[in-house]
Amino acid sequence: MxxxxxxxxxxxxxxxxxxxxxxxxxxxxxxxxxxxxxxxxxxxxxxxxxxxxxxxxxxxxxxxxxxxxxxxxxxxxxxxxxxxxxxxxxxxxxxxxxxxxxxxxxxxxxxxxxxxxxxxxxxxRRFDKGYNEMRKVLTDGDLGYATLLHCRHRNPSVPENYTTRNMIDDTAIHEIDISRFLLGEEITSVRVDTPRSTSKKFAHLTDPLVLVATTESGVRIDDEVNVNIQFGYSIECELVMEGGTTSLSDQEHARVRDQWGERHVICHSHVDRFHxxxxxxxxxxxxxxxxxxxxxxxAWDGYAATVVVDAGIESLENGGKEVQVDMIDKPAFYA
Missing domain, CATH: 3.40.50.720 (NAD(P)-binding Rossmann-like Domain)
Structure with missing residues (x-):
């Protein structure tokens, strides 16, 4: 067929x-x-x-x-x-x-x-080999339960019509979903911190942002969203458990070592990183x-990510206050 x-x-x-x-x-x-x-x-x-x-x-x-x-x-x-x-x-x-x-x-x-x-x-990202390897480390249980999840989402640049809101609803939404996927639980609260802005951004942007979230069991997630980092497209993640860590750096390419140093190719967009x-x-x-x-x-996963985005945008618009995620009970249809 x-x-x-x-x-x-x-x-x-x-x-x-x-x-x-x-x-x-x-x-x-x-x-x-x-x-x-x-x-x-x-x-x-x-x-x-x-x-x-x-x-x-x-x-x-x-x-x-x-x-x-x-x-x-x-x-x-x-x-x-x-x-x-x-x-x-x-x-x-x-x-x-x-x-x-x-x-x-x-x-x-x-x-x-x-x-x-x-x-x-x-x-x-749920189909990325590295994230699935990280998830298996946690679910195997040898290192205990999760306590912290550190994420970085870095873009070389963004177009001028990209907004600060997009940093949450278009960019951080990927970390929101993959955090739910890795940890197997919902996010219950969010706040958005605004550190010193880069001079590389458009005037209307607040960049970078750090989204800080807490899950049902108390796992703390921090996600650096940095969309004018210049050097490349870099997605990184570290999951901290009771007895160890598992981490994912930007996409691995063959490394070269010569008289000029050690280096590897850097991705420049999601197209090559997640091909x-x-x-x-x-x-x-x-x-x-x-x-x-x-x-x-x-559709439940789509809903769950969107209501976390809603809470993140509310926090951003209200000076970085912590906002509780307003989520309905999960229908049995999606169990």
Whole structure:
């Protein structure tokens, strides 16, 4: 079976996913592309022999589309995700699932009404080999339980339209989700600290930030979000347990030692750092759709990350006060 995939959102992320599905993965084919810029949709669709649409609902209604991939801006995700659910089609939605907890709840309500888990959220780090090795160190139990989790998310630079709010809802959301994945528990409170800002930023940004969170069992998480660090894209993580630590540095490349010193190539974007994780995520999703099964993170995971983001933004806007995460009880549907 070839899964016929419809892409909503013909921007950079959407095009990257088209490339991986077409040239690197098996079992899936892009048969339709939708974008509010119809010419943009056509530019992606025509070389593939795919249909082009000017809106998500048109694509979702196409009987030739088996599953839907959403790569638009987060604030417009909710209607298309719900439309895909109501059409009975599996959907992989890039993070965030939605930009408010209320919209995420609407999605979960639609999915529960459908009686079937259809929504996967694009938290690709869950498929990264290094993070999974870290998780196994903890779950094996030899080093005891977790006490601290230190994270760093560093970008070389960001575009001028990137905002301080985006440092939480677009960037730190990855650490929020992977912290839940590693620790296996929810985050209950958040505060955002604002250290001295870098001179490399745009004037409207507060950069860097440090998001500090606490989990149900009392694990303390700190996440440095530093988006104009200049030298490269560096994702680091250290998990501290009772009897030891496990850590993940930026993506490993072959090291060179010579008369000029010791060095290795540094990643410059999420595209190269998480290339293999993206491929594993998408290949697993395609194979699951073939079997009529859900794969990857759930709508609940999308909701849980979003309400933590909400608390982080509230803290940021209120001088760094600690904010309790306002989270509903987890429905049995997602147990």
């Amino acid at each position: 070839t899964v016929r995939i419809g892409l909503i959102g013909a921007g950079g992320m959407g095009r990257a996913h088209v490339d991986r599905i077409t040239n690197e993965l098996s079992g899936g084919r892009i048969v339709a592309v939708a974008d509010i810029n119809l010419d943009g949709a056509k530019a992606v669709a025509e070389p593939l022999g795919a249909k082009a649409y000017g809106s998500g609902p048109e694509l979702i209604a196409d009987p030739d589309v088996d599953a839907v991939l959403i790569a638009t801006f987060g604030k417009v995700h909710c209607p298309d995700v719900i439309a895909a659910i109501e059409a009975g089609k599996y959907v992989l939605c890039e993070k965030p699932l939605a930009t408010t907890g209320e919209d995420c709840r609407k999605i979960m309500e639609a999915e529960q009404k459908a009686g079937k888990q259809l929504v996967t959220v694009g938290f690709m 293999d994780a993206f491929n594993a995520e998408f290949q697993g999703w395609i194979r699951a759709v073939e079997r009529d099964e859900h794969a990857g993170s759930t």
